[in-house]
Amino acid sequence: MTDFFKNIPPVRFEGPQTPNDFAFRHYNPDEIVMGKPMKDHLRFACAYWHSFAWPGGDPFGGQTFERPWFGDTMDLARLKADVAFEMFQILGVPYFCFHDADVRPEGETFAASLRNLEEIVDYIAQKMDETSVKLLWGTANLFSHRRFMAGAATNPDPEVFAYSAATIKSCMDATIRLGGENYVLWGGREGYETLLNTDMGRERAQAGRMLQMVVDYKYKTGFKGAILIEPKPQEPTKHQYDYDVATVYGFLKDFGLEGEVKVNVEQGHAILAGHSFEHELALARELGIFGSIDMNRNDYQSGWDTDQFPNNVPEMALAYYEVLRAGGFTTGGTNFDARLRRQSLDPEDLILAHVGGMDACAAGLKAAAAMLEDGKLEAARAARYAGWDNETGKALMTSDLDSIAARVVAEDINPAPRSGRQERLENLVNRYL
Numbered sequence: 443m444t445d446f447f448k449n450i451p452p453v454r455f456e457g458p459q460t461p462n463d464f465a466f467r468h469y470n471p472d473e474i475v476m477g478k479p480m481k482d483h484l485r486f487a488c489a490y491w492h493s494f495a496w497p498g499g500d501p502f503g504g505q506t507f508e509r510p511w512f513g514d515t516m517d518l519a520r521l522k523a524d525v526a527f528e529m530f531q532i533l534g535v536p537y538f539c540f541h542d543a544d545v546r547p548e549g550e551t552f553a554a555s556l557r558n559l560e561e562i563v564d565y566i567a568q569k570m571d572e573t574s575v576k577l578l579w580g581t582a583n584l585f586s587h588r589r590f591m592a593g594a595a596t597n598p599d600p601e602v603f604a605y606s607a608a609t610i611k612s613c614m615d616a617t618i619r620l621g622g623e624n625y626v627l628w629g630g631r632e633g634y635e636t637l638l639n640t641d642m643g644r645e646r647a648q649a650g651r652m653l654q655m656v657v658d659y660k661y662k663t664g665f666k667g668a669i670l671i672e673p674k675p676q677e678p679t680k681h682q683y684d685y686d687v688a689t690v691y692g693f694l695k696d697f698g699l700e701g702e703v704k705v706n707v708e709q710g711h712a713i714l715a716g717h718s719f720e721h722e723l724a725l726a727r728e729l730g731i732f733g734s735i736d737m738n739r740n741d742y743q744s745g746w747d748t749d750q751f752p753n754n755v756p757e758m759a760l761a762y763y764e765v766l767r768a769g770g771f772t773t774g775g776t777n778f779d780a781r782l783r784r785q786s787l788d789p790e791d792l793i794l795a796h797v798g799g800m801d802a803c804a805a806g807l808k809a810a811a812a813m814l815e816d817g818k819l820e821a822a823r824a825a826r827y828a829g830w831d832n833e834t835g836k837a838l839m840t841s842d843l844d845s846i847a848a849r850v851v852a853e854d855i856n857p858a859p860r861s862g863r864q865e866r867l868e869n870l871v872n873r874y875l
């Protein structure tokens with residue numbers, strides 16, 4: 443045991459009335475919701491990078507956090523892992539997620555970095571055995587080091603493409619070694635700062651080739667997890683190629699990978715793309731590429747990826763409603779890709795941030811389940827489209843313009859507009875919250 447979280451006992455469910463800040467009010471892991479325990483619906487994961495690797499900087503100032511594990515040695519990397527697993531256990535989260543750069547110091551050469559990664563992965567494997575905490579997904583950090591400043595797969599320099607391919611292989615190997623349930627590719631710096639120096643066609647082809655190699659390696663290694671792309675419209679680059687779910691789907695179709703790769707949808711990224719989170723989730727479901735979620739919000743005024751812990755239950759209810767309509771998570775889960783505000787210096791801030799996020803998700807899930815079980819929303823939706831289920835409606839989908847036009851004239855069709863009943867449905871939804 444380290445003494446970082448000293449005096450903070452494991453957080454337990456105590457119900458909505460408890461005065462204890464270090465307790466769950468809604469997240470009751472074993473409570474059955476729609477036939478299965480809440481913990482199996484939500485599949486919470488902590489993000490190693492924000493909680494343990496991020497120093498608290500912003501564009502105007504540097505490090506605010508002082509953590510005993512900050513530094514570039516393997517001893518400190520092990521201390522970081524010790525503290526991380528202590529937090530996972532205090533919270534009772536079943537999963538975590540990581541990038542290579544979060545867990546190991548960078549070496550002088552690629553081979554040295556790889557040795558560091560392999561060594562720490564062995565150490566993490568032991569911790570996973572001791573605690574039963576599992577890996578939701580692994581990924582590669584192909585954006586922090588200056589070598590990636592012009593992108594990874596989409597870099598104009600083929601040597602960076604090669605370095606990135608080798609890095610991805612090492613991170614897929616680490617994910618497989620740790621029994622990860624998914625492998626994530628967030629675009630990092632795959633995009634451009636200015637079109638003036640960018641060959642978009644080439645960069646797109648390079649990204650497609652890299653993704654094909656990732657899928658090939660999945661089959662070569664027998665990795666059973668899902669490969670997920672995480673869409674984001676901008677930041678760090680002015681324009682990110684994996685803009686949103688629809689753009690990613692077009693890209694996957696183009697390279698014939700729509701049956702191989704799904705999406706990890708992040709709440710804040712959806713908002714940056716000008717969508718709602720539920721829009722992105724619903725579209726992913728309809729396209730058959732829904733995989734997992736990053737449940738972190740942005741500040742609605744500041745307009746950038748502030749990665750805050752979720753706290754808006756009504757929004758989360760609508761999000762989990764779409765997750766439940768998708769049949770729930772299979773390999774995916776709810777990852778808190780969220781960081782503290784840079785003034786939240788104390789160890790207890792880390793715990794309380796997650797407690798609040800987990801509780802808000804649980805409350806959202808319960809509301810979503812009630813909406814779905816009650817069936818009123820789905821009944822209203824079905825009634826709105828009912829005309830498409832009768833014979834004339836169905837026939838339209840296999841008809842042609844000539845015959846449809848002839849019928850409209852012959853039967854003197856003159857459709858009467860009907861209310862969309864939006865306010866009525868909004869009132870209905872509020873009753874579950």
Ligand code: XLS
Pocket residue numbers: 541581626628672674708736747779
């Ligand atoms: C950045 C992304 C990143 C991915 C993992 O905005 O959300 O944190 O989730 O690389």
Ligand code: NI
Pocket residue numbers: 708710711747749779
């Ligand atoms: Ni993000």
Ligand code: NI
Pocket residue numbers: 628672708736779
């Ligand atoms: Ni993310």
